[in-house]
Amino acid sequence: MILNLARRAHNHNWALDPIVRSLLDTDFYKLLMLQYIWKHFRGVQVTFSVVNRNSTVRLAEQIDIEQLRAQLDHVRSLSFKRSELVWLAGNTFYGVRGIFEPAFLEWLEHHFRLPDYLLDVVDGQVRLEFAGEWTQVTMWEIYALSILSEMKTRYGLRDLSELELDILYARAKTRLWEKIERMRSVEGLRIADFGTRRRHSFLWQEYVVDAMQSTLGERFTGTSNTYLAYKHDMEAIGTNAHELPMALAAMANNEEELLQSQYKVLGLWQQTYGGALLMLLPDTYGSTQFFRHAPDWVAAWTGLRIDSKEPLVAGEEYIGWLKERGQDPARKRLIASDGLDVEEILTLHHRFHGRIRFSSGWGTLLTNDFRDCHPRGEHELEPLGLICKLQTVNGRPAVKLSDNYQKATGPAEEIARYRQVFGVEGVEDVPVLV
């Protein structure tokens, strides 16, 4: 048996096993939003920061800060490759070719670069912040999250023997196959991978997505991960996120502008994109008020993504509203994307299939479900509730209310002001004040 001596020697001297291998290794919606920001909001200054929602987990004790720095620096050293840009220019996304303008791709090639970061440990937590032009800072979100997620994975695996690692992945693959078996014959099911940011690792996400593609046929509609879509000829999935309405709200100069900012963001989007990309994300300041105040052209959009609201309720609310506004739900899209696993996916599919074009964006429990897979029964591989969120826009605080009272983010006095403007109609867990 002839060894590959070169590889063996190379492995002895490995400086870094990079987590992010390409700037395409991000959610596709970040690129769509980036072009939108580049078109309409050049010069806007923002800050983003990483927040660990599981604050009882002292993340800085599981992540070596110098290694984290090396990974972040590695991403900063990347640029979009010519072949990647050619693909962005020439590929069809959501049925449309040329979705990215030549001038934008030109800018991406020559002017885009990730700005520096602020990294520190405060009270056992990793403090990681980004500041600068929105057109640059925004891209840190997914790179930062997937790096932190995979570094936590590597920490969780550090003491396992080769056999134990093998068993760990055997169990995770067995689990994955059970899920695939439950889905592979369900008529009309539609699922996409949305699991980049909290994935176990890049290679595991690639394994999972490849397994779905080769077994689920048209039931698997694609991946939010642009690099995997590029590498494996899949559909890139995703349109927009809360970041946009939050930024526009922060830039509003009075109460009326604030209330209207949630539609202004859509108006600009519609100027930029069309067709299948016209997906509503109504929950930034509460879905119920969003529907009630929305002009009719909003109801004409292609579909809606549910995030913070219980999806059975949110789906019915959307269908009801469409009928009210004279729209045919059967021609609209509905995407659920928050904390799904097979069970929820099948329940939602059975509820909505045939009434609306329903699909599921499957995230963390697709790409990081290692529950009970640890060969020693430990729990170090549980995914973390890490987010990387917009904090300020041109020096003003960014706020999200969401459909769940507990999930509001931003400074308390600003949250209060936003609640004055948007109300709390249809929001869950509102405290009762007599």
Added chain:
Amino acid sequence: MILNLARRAHNHNWALDPIVRSLLDTDFYKLLMLQYIWKHFRGVQVTFSVVNRNSTVRLAEQIDIEQLRAQLDHVRSLSFKRSELVWLAGNTFYGVRGIFEPAFLEWLEHHFRLPDYLLDVVDGQVRLEFAGEWTQVTMWEIYALSILSEMKTRYGLRDLSELELDILYARAKTRLWEKIERMRSVEGLRIADFGTRRRHSFLWQEYVVDAMQSTLGERFTGTSNTYLAYKHDMEAIGTNAHELPMALAAMANNEEELLQSQYKVLGLWQQTYGGALLMLLPDTYGSTQFFRHAPDWVAAWTGLRIDSKEPLVAGEEYIGWLKERGQDPARKRLIASDGLDVEEILTLHHRFHGRIRFSSGWGTLLTNDFRDCHPRGEHELEPLGLICKLQTVNGRPAVKLSDNYQKATGPAEEIARYRQVFGVEGVEDVPVLV
């Protein structure tokens, strides 16, 4: 990434992926028995043949006869390597060094060779027979069985994609780990691998044995596979099999010699080996009559292996007999080895541990448990009930009665004659004849 171009090109031109890679890839007891036969029975002529006990499975439709021929020819081309013989000479087996005589090892190196085989397809079954000197033919048993078993595996895997194969092994590893987890903390448990002959494949057996060794500590006592024991520095386990009493019985010239042959075989064994190798296998012609007729020196042997009798019953029978003969069971060994899986192993351990030095020889359900692992839910990987058994000795038929009436083998009229001599006391499933 630099490819190993030599390996890649070599893989294109692979003539044979051999199943048996070394003549040590056999049960250790075959080597002990071989030396015994070589010492006491040189010149005896025997025939062995392969029998498929699952006669409804048309084995010849799942095995390519030319490929089988290539595998058998490959084993015939092997000889014992110098380093293997040095190990047999110098290694400690059951606590004794020099268990194999220099003259025997000399013979093994220069005179041992596997005789030709007769291969044919009859009625959808593989007809595979061996004839010649007992000192040569006997060694075919395990090579033939493990080749047939792995060829059937390869047939079962032929249409699976790389992903499906990966899932198959992930499931089998998950299953294995569940078993290991049930055993790893059980006090005083003792288990050995006895799974060579019906293994899924050589590499899978190696994986399983390696996993047991690295996780079970002293609970894993070793493997019956001599090659794996050699390669991984494990204890080689096993002493003797039915082949010996069957041959001696066949050579008996009258009824009294026949009855006594079951002890004569032991007398010669005791002349050849001692200590821990003095393991009784009492069920060839029925355990109950074996105990009743046995001279006291037989009760002084080190232990007993249970095969065809229900092990809870057989163990109690042995313990009762030992007490009757003034022996202390706590100083004796008891090994169960027939069709065990975790459940039976734990039940037997709890029953016998502390009363007698109990251990389990775990076979097919250790090295070939792929039940429900097939990614398409098919059943092609179920292990076959293949045996390769002694048919004739110097032209006379060989007979086994066993502790189960249904399991008797040999020509009907010979079975009847043997039953006259040995009786059917304590034998299960004896038909009631009014």
